[in-house]
Amino acid sequence: MKKRIIAAFILVVxxxxxxxxxxxxxxxxxxxxxxxxxxxxxxxxxxxxPGLNNALDAANIIINVFEGLTRVNVxxxxxxxxxxxxxxxxxxxxxxxxxxxxxxxxxxxxxxYDFEYAWKRALDPKTGSEYAYQLxxxxxxxxxxxxKAKASDVGVKALNEKTLQxxxxxxxxxxxxxxxxxxxxxVRKDIIEKYGDKWATDPKTYIGNGPFKMTKWVHNSYIExxxxxxxxxxxxITLEKIVFKLSEDVNANLFAYEARxxxxxxxxxxxxxxxxxxxxxLKTAPLLGTYYYLINCKKKPFNDPRVRRAxxxxxxxxxxxxxxxxxxxxxxxxxxxxxxxxxxxxxRIENGNFLPTKADLATAKKLLAxxxxxxxxxxxxxxxxxxTSEGHKKxxxxxxxxxxxxxxxxxxxxxxxxxxLQRRQNKDYMVARDGWVADYNDPMTFLDLFTSYSGNNNTxxxxxxxxxxxxxxxxxxxxxxxxxxxxEAEKMLMDQSVVIPIYFYTRGYLLRDYVxxxxxxxxxxxxxxxxxxxx
Numbered sequence: 436m437k438k439r440i441i442a443a444f445i446l447v448v449x450x451x452x453x454x455x456x457x458x459x460x461x462x463x464x465x466x467x468x469x470x471x472x473x474x475x476x477x478x479x480x481x482x483x484x485p486g487l488n489n490a491l492d493a494a495n496i497i498i499n500v501f502e503g504l505t506r507v508n509v510x511x512x513x514x515x516x517x518x519x520x521x522x523x524x525x526x527x528x529x530x531x532x533x534x535x536x537x538x539x540x541x542x543x544x545x546x547x548y549d550f551e552y553a554w555k556r557a558l559d560p561k562t563g564s565e566y567a568y569q570l571x572x573x574x575x576x577x578x579x580x581x582x583k584a585k586a587s588d589v590g591v592k593a594l595n596e597k598t599l600q601x602x603x604x605x606x607x608x609x610x611x612x613x614x615x616x617x618x619x620x621x622v623r624k625d626i627i628e629k630y631g632d633k634w635a636t637d638p639k640t641y642i643g644n645g646p647f648k649m650t651k652w653v654h655n656s657y658i659e660x661x662x663x664x665x666x667x668x669x670x671x672i673t674l675e676k677i678v679f680k681l682s683e684d685v686n687a688n689l690f691a692y693e694a695r696x697x698x699x700x701x702x703x704x705x706x707x708x709x710x711x712x713x714x715x716x717l718k719t720a721p722l723l724g725t726y727y728y729l730i731n732c733k734k735k736p737f738n739d740p741r742v743r744r745a746x747x748x749x750x751x752x753x754x755x756x757x758x759x760x761x762x763x764x765x766x767x768x769x770x771x772x773x774x775x776x777x778x779x780x781x782x783r784i785e786n787g788n789f790l791p792t793k794a795d796l797a798t799a800k801k802l803l804a805x806x807x808x809x810x811x812x813x814x815x816x817x818x819x820x821x822x823t824s825e826g827h828k829k830x831x832x833x834x835x836x837x838x839x840x841x842x843x844x845x846x847x848x849x850x851x852x853x854x855x856l857q858r859r860q861n862k863d864y865m866v867a868r869d870g871w872v873a874d875y876n877d878p879m880t881f882l883d884l885f886t887s888y889s890g891n892n893n894t895x896x897x898x899x900x901x902x903x904x905x906x907x908x909x910x911x912x913x914x915x916x917x918x919x920x921x922x923e924a925e926k927m928l929m930d931q932s933v934v935i936p937i938y939f940y941t942r943g944y945l946l947r948d949y950v951x952x953x954x955x956x957x958x959x960x961x962x963x964x965x966x967x968x969x970x
Contacts, residue, residue: 475688475700476679478852479655484635485620486557489565491959494617500643501620504532509954509965513612527606532599537667540648547593549621554591565890566618574602605910612875646672646964673967685825692945699946705826708761723957724872724940725772732896743932745802749837751794759829762943766792767936771881778918782878786922789929811842819847821868822855859893872959878921896933
């Protein structure tokens with residue numbers, strides 16, 4: 436999610452704010468006997484509203500409090516969730532979901548009307564959801580979001596309390612997978628109408644329908660979830676409590692883990708990676724994601740594609756993954772990462788390399804001179820902004836040195852995660868750190884990010900031809916033609932140097948061996964609802 440869902444990545448994923456070394460919490464060993472899991476999750480969430488969130492750190496809380504029509508099991512498969520069965524029309528356009536008897540955490544029944552309300556709310560332009568475009572697969576979803584249709588025209592309708600009918604714009608092979616994505620989760624109309632935007636900020640009003648419910652939120656410190664007795668499958672949930680610590684202090688994160696004050700963590704100091712790998716403490720997992728820099732494409736001189744290309748070519752990606760990442764990340768030679776299927780094999784391999792793994796300073800200097808800045812003369816000072824973390828800082832410093840070889844002055848500025856998000860959204864930056872993790876396993880989840888109608892497109896770049904390629908891919912049934920449109924779209928994105936890909940993520944984390952049966956998705960989600968502590 437789009438995961439920026441993507442959130443506050445350091446080496447892989449979120450690291451974010453607050454201290455947690457407190458006597459208020461027992462050590463991990465004590466927790467192990469009580470089925471209580473304590474995990475350093477990442478940022479102080481900006482949004483815990485499923486319809487507004489677009490960050491991974493928050494999504495990892497949301498997926499444990501809510502459940503969609505489908506859910507993900509410990510094998511990573513899409514299986515029945517609130518819907519116990521569904522049918523699909525022969526033309527692949529109409530899905531009919533049949534809901535089981537399920538309850539919200541306050542005991543009220545979950546109905547098809549809750550899903551219809553949630554999806555239309557996310558699409559409503561008044562809501563301002565950055566992920567509204569994720570619902571454009573639904574008939575008239577985009578038109579409603581753009582003010583060209585009414586809510587009643589949108590192809591989602593509750594036929595009764597237990598039956599939801601969904602009509603799509605075009606056959607979408609991964610639509611069922613989307614139904615377990617947070618933007619597709621149900622929310623309660625009565626709660627939101629009564630409490631407004633504040634409904635998702637208070638444990639008393641944060642009503643969910645998933646395996647856990649929130650009982651505490653101590654801002655910049657921790658969020659506490661407890662088992663939801665009203666969850667339809669509560670008997671299968673072993674953990675009694677999850678405590679998500681909120682911290683961006685990677686050294687404190689590691690100290691807490693090694694002091695046995697937490698069961699797991701994702702904020703890892705880069706200078707400790709080699710030691711942790713050698714000791715066997717550091718675990719790694721695949722992650723479908725790309726670490727990259729955004730460029731404000733309307734701000735001079737970045738409105739010139741030659742300038743953007745020059746900056747991208749001046750980066751030694753291999754140096755960054757070898758000396759800073761250290762988790763076997765791969766240099767990003769395109770925007771779509773490896774391990775996503777193309778026409779016959781891996782999309783990344785089929786579409787080729789658009790960037791070198793090592794710096795190409797000669798070509799970079801040539802392009803810069805052609806753009807009117809020979810040896811950097813007359814080029815304004817660049818500011819790189821990033822959210823506070825040791826890993827982001829080291830990458831920014833490395834790129835600062837690489838760009839200075841072009842004769843350009845570069846300064847770097849760190850800030851809180853929420854501030855970075857806001858500045859990116861407001862297009863108030865020159866160059867900004869970013870990262871994207873797949874919402875589903877398909878190139879589309881990376882490429883529709885840069886359409887003119889994407890709420891997550893913070894580049895200030897748009898192109899009607901690019902939009903057309905993405906729209907054609909979404910409407911094309913023939914899988915080969917569809918993939919060709921996507922390959923052409925990525926080529927256009929890279930030819931224009933809209934963003935600067937740096938590396939493809941892997942995931943490094945710490946988790947006690949006594950934590951069993953959890954699932955960490957390549958999409959970046961932590962499915963701890965299946966976990967149990969055995970010690």
